[in-house]
Amino acid sequence: xxxxxxKRVQPKVKSSPLKVFNRRDFFNTVWKGLxxxxxxxxxxxxxxxxxxxxxxxxxxxxxxxxxxxxxxFAPNSVTPFMGGRxxxxxxxxxxxxxxxxxxxxxxxxIAWEEKQNRFICPCHSSAFAINGExxxxxxxxxxxxxxxxxxxxxxxxxxxxxxxRNSFRKDQLQYA
Amino acid sequence: MGSxxxxxxxxxxxxxxxxxxxxxxxxxxAALLIVIQIITGVLLxxxxxxxxxxxxxxxxxxxxxxxxxxxxxxxxYWSGVxxxxxAFLHFIRVFFTGAYRxxxxxxxLLGLVLLILVVLLNFTGYLLPWDQLAYWAITVSTNIIGYLxxxxxxxxxxxxxxxxxxxxxxxxxxxxxxxxxxxxxxxIVTYHFWRVRKAGGILTQHTSEEPVxxxxxxxxxxxxxxxxxxxxxxxFTFAVFFNxxxxxxxxxxxxxxxxxxxxxxxxxxxxxxxxxPLFAAFIIPFGVLSFLALIPFLQYQELPNGIWFIxxxxxxxxxxxxxxxxxxxxxxxxxxxxxxxxxxxxxxLPAFVSNGIVPLLILFLLLTVFYRFYLKPIKLxxxxxxxxxxxxILTAFIILTLTGIFFRGKDMELTFPWNI
Numbered sequence: 001x002x003x004x005x006x007k008r009v010q011p012k013v014k015s016s017p018l019k020v021f022n023r024r025d026f027f028n029t030v031w032k033g034l035x036x037x038x039x040x041x042x043x044x045x046x047x048x049x050x051x052x053x054x055x056x057x058x059x060x061x062x063x064x065x066x067x068x069x070x071x072x073f074a075p076n077s078v079t080p081f082m083g084g085r086x087x088x089x090x091x092x093x094x095x096x097x098x099x100x101x102x103x104x105x106x107x108x109x110i111a112w113e114e115k116q117n118r119f120i121c122p123c124h125s126s127a128f129a130i131n132g133e134x135x136x137x138x139x140x141x142x143x144x145x146x147x148x149x150x151x152x153x154x155x156x157x158x159x160x161x162x163x164x165r166n167s168f169r170k171d172q173l174q175y176a
Numbered sequence: 177m178g179s180x181x182x183x184x185x186x187x188x189x190x191x192x193x194x195x196x197x198x199x200x201x202x203x204x205x206a207a208l209l210i211v212i213q214i215i216t217g218v219l220l221x222x223x224x225x226x227x228x229x230x231x232x233x234x235x236x237x238x239x240x241x242x243x244x245x246x247x248x249x250x251x252x253y254w255s256g257v258x259x260x261x262x263a264f265l266h267f268i269r270v271f272f273t274g275a276y277r278x279x280x281x282x283x284x285l286l287g288l289v290l291l292i293l294v295v296l297l298n299f300t301g302y303l304l305p306w307d308q309l310a311y312w313a314i315t316v317s318t319n320i321i322g323y324l325x326x327x328x329x330x331x332x333x334x335x336x337x338x339x340x341x342x343x344x345x346x347x348x349x350x351x352x353x354x355x356x357x358x359x360x361x362x363x364i365v366t367y368h369f370w371r372v373r374k375a376g377g378i379l380t381q382h383t384s385e386e387p388v389x390x391x392x393x394x395x396x397x398x399x400x401x402x403x404x405x406x407x408x409x410x411x412f413t414f415a416v417f418f419n420x421x422x423x424x425x426x427x428x429x430x431x432x433x434x435x436x437x438x439x440x441x442x443x444x445x446x447x448x449x450x451x452x453p454l455f456a457a458f459i460i461p462f463g464v465l466s467f468l469a470l471i472p473f474l475q476y477q478e479l480p481n482g483i484w485f486i487x488x489x490x491x492x493x494x495x496x497x498x499x500x501x502x503x504x505x506x507x508x509x510x511x512x513x514x515x516x517x518x519x520x521x522x523x524x525l526p527a528f529v530s531n532g533i534v535p536l537l538i539l540f541l542l543l544t545v546f547y548r549f550y551l552k553p554i555k556l557x558x559x560x561x562x563x564x565x566x567x568x569i570l571t572a573f574i575i576l577t578l579t580g581i582f583f584r585g586k587d588m589e590l591t592f593p594w595n596i
Contacts (some may be wrong), residue, residue, distance in 0.1 A: 051334065082429040101429060106453070107319040107340075108312060108431040122433035123316055124449050125588040137519035138449060140527035 011013045063160035069133045070096070070176035078112045078119075078130060086146055087112060087119070089130050095173030098146040098157040099132050105139040119143070131174040142167050148174040185396060186373065190387040192380040194396045198273075199378055201403040202266035208336050208404050209259040210365065212411070213297075214358060216252035224304065226350035228343050231306035232425040239422070246419065253420030255411055262441055263294050271471075274480040274559070275379035281472035283371040286364055287467055293361050295440060300353035301436050303346060311426035312435040315341055315351075316445070323453040340428065352563050381482040434588045442580030443451060443573050449588060450512045452532040459532075464569055471566070490560040493551065494582055497564045501571035508539070509579055513590050543568075 021029075065084045073079060073090045080087050086098045087110075088145055099119075101109045109125035117133055119128040126139035133142050142165055147158045165172065192198065225234040238245035267287060270276055276284035303314045318341070321332040337344035372378070380387070383408060423432075437445040447456035485491040512518075512535070524531035551564055585591035 085429060105319075106448070106485075108316060108435055109429055111431070111433070120587060122431045122587060123435040125311070135515045137517065137527075137531065138452075140452070140519065140531075 001069040026135065036067075063158065065159055067098075067155040067157055070150055070155055073155075076130065078114075080112065081157070084146075084157060086157060086159065087149075088155070088157070089132075091131055091173060093173075095170075095175050096148050096155060097173055098148050098149070099128075099130060099161075100144040100162060102144065103139055104134075104143060110143070115120045129168075131168045131173075132165075141165070145172060150174055150176050184317075185367065185392045186377065188389045188391050189377055189396060190380055191390050193378040194399060196399060198267060198380060200265070201400070202262055202269055202532055203372075204400055204403060205262050205407050206259060206266055206409060207365065207369075209255050209262065210361065210410075212408075213252065213254045213259060213495055216248050217354065217358070219248050220252055221354060226304070226347050230425070231304060231346060235305050235307075235422060241489045247415055250415035250418070250420050251411060254414045254418070255299060257439075257443055258265075258407075260294050263291050267291055272484055272488060272563075273379060273482055276472045276481070277476060277480045278472075279375045280371075280379070282366060283375065284472045285469060286368045288372065288465075290361065290364055290368060292358055293364070297353060297361065298358045298440060298580070299438060300349045300357065301523065303349045304353065305422055306346065306426050308423040308426055308430075308432050309421055311341060311428070312431050313437050313441075314345075314436060316437055318440060318446070320453055320457040322574065324458060325454070331356060341426075377484045379480060382479075433586055434584060436580065436584070439577070439581055442536065443577035445583070446509070446576040446580040450509070451535065452528045454528050455532040455536060459536075464573075467565070467569070471562060473561060474558060477557060480561070484561055486563060488555065490563055493554060493556055493564050495558060496550065497567045498571045501568045502575055504542065505572045505575040508591070509576075522545070 002105035032082045048103055065081065067079075067081060067088050073088065073096070075090055075094050076092045078087050081098075082101075084098075085101045087101065089097050089099055091097070103110050103123065103126055105126050108121050110119040110121045110126075110128065112118075112163060113120050116127075117130065119130075119132075120123075121127070121139065123144050125136065126134065126141070127136035128134050128143050131142075132145060134140065144162050144164050147161055147163065149156045149158070155176075191518065220238070223234055223238045223245065225231055235249070238249060269285070270287065299314075299317070303310045318332055318336050321335065322328045324331060333339065335345075335348075336342070337348065436442065444457060444461065447460060450456070451460065485494050518534055519527060519531045522534065525534075551561065580592075582593040582596070583590055585596045
């Protein structure tokens with residue numbers, strides 16, 4: 001159908017090599033171009049609309065939590081601070097580290113198992129030592145931690161600054 | 177209205193295509209379940225509040241104060257579960273009768289998209305009650321995205337609108353669950369149905385005789401009504417006796433032990449125990465999905481014949497492959513759990529090598545052995561070979577899913593179902 005119509009309208013146009021566009025082709029192209037442009041605009045507006053309004057929870061450095069006096073924590077003990085989402089772990093040698101609650105595998109909250117002397121993630125059974133080191137996969141990174149400051153024997157934890165690490169190093173501990 | 181419904185069908189169809197065991201009515205059941213989902217979903221919207229502070233309480237209110245509130249919620253929950261199962265069975269049925277080739281290739285792809293949409297609908301709906309089950313299942317699932325190379329962490333933050341689940345996560349999941357995905361689903365389902373008609377109806381077995389044509393009313397419609405009534409009866413019975421789960425309100429500081437992903441992701445979660453997340457959650461699933469998408473476009477020699485499992489040989493090889501896959505999967509799960517912990521054995525290597533590339537290579541080696549010494553000697557043609565690959569993946573997936581649901585107890589250790 002369409003082809004026969006075209007033949008009837010266009011014979012002259014086709015014979016002329018100078019005329020690249022006939023009027024119909026020209027307007028078709030313009031319409032398509034405008035449609036595409038409109039689609040891009042809409043996509044741009046949608047994206048801007050959807051993502052600019054996301055409430056971002058940006059951690060603010062310097063949010064200090066007072067955990068208590070250093071001497072009140074026994075060596076080789078773990079104290080949960082659920083409000084600050086961390087465990088304050090005192091190592092055997094007396095060093096302190098504030099370990100994030102989040103398992104480094106998929107973000108579940110780890111639990112301290114006193115009897116086994118390790119943190120265990122209930123989701124995929126990753127286990128971590130008291131210093132945050134991985135004891136059992138699937139987790140592959142040591143637990144994240146928050147900076148600890150000890151001021152006149154008073155322990156403060158900066159819960160605005162989460163530090164990521166691959167493994168435990170001695171200099172991550174703080175001593176009273 | 178009646179004629180709108182009847183115009184979904186042609187006036188006459190072949191006698192073979194109305195046989196119940198040709199399709200088991202699975203596509204029709206899925207369509208009916210979508211309608212039920214929409215009706216109950218709209219009803220639930222009248223009470224649900226998509227804000228972390230109120231979401232859980234609004235569900236409690238629905239349960240305890242609203243007449244039939246629990247019942248409507250149960251129907252919505254169970255029809256969601258049924259829909260996913262039936263869509264999955266439909267997908268298996270279409271594959272094993274070969275109804276994915278030639279003119280039906282696009283419809284196979286659309287079917288895959290629909291299956292993914294149904295999973296996404298289930299998944300976004302899972303978060304809405306904002307209970308412990310929801311909170312942790314979605315936390316785990318969205319954390320997986322962070323393992324994508326390069327932009328993973330950015331993408332995760334974008335999807336959940338922050339570092340952890342928060343109010344904007346709930347709100348956007350709500351929008352996707354109640355508007356974006358249902359709308360897409362309806363549009364694509366309509367097109368999906370239209371393409372079945374365009375392909376000349378249901379694929380039936382090839383015969384040399386002229387097919388017998390029979391009128392749709394009453395032959396097909398009568399059967400459809402029966403299937404619909406039985407399905408609705410089963411669904412309502414379920415909804416009366418089994419409540420949709422609801423645990424305590426979400427508590428971000430306390431993960432449950434064990435925390436399990438939604439049941440349809442139990443297979444992926446099981447993979448996560450064995451493989452590095454990059455492999456368990458991306459490389460393997462995307463590999464499988466690409467294979468599924470490619471299935472209709474591999475050049476086959478013969479025309480689709482509409483016979484279950486293609487041929488005698490196809491049936492035989494499918495059975496053996498299923499057995500091999502089941503045994504292999506079970507052995508791998510147990511071995512990896514207790515003896516072969518690659519991450520510890522090969523600890524100097526980066527995790528994605530020791531716990532990703534290495535075990536995957538070992539698996540491929542075993543598969544090559546199976547191919548070389550079993551599949552190759554019995555000389556399968558291409559479609560039978562593709563079927564064997566499909567059967568292998570399907571069986572492994574089902575075993576992984578069952579393990580995740582029934583054999584993982586406290587601390588996600590392997591155990592028996594009666595110990596959970």
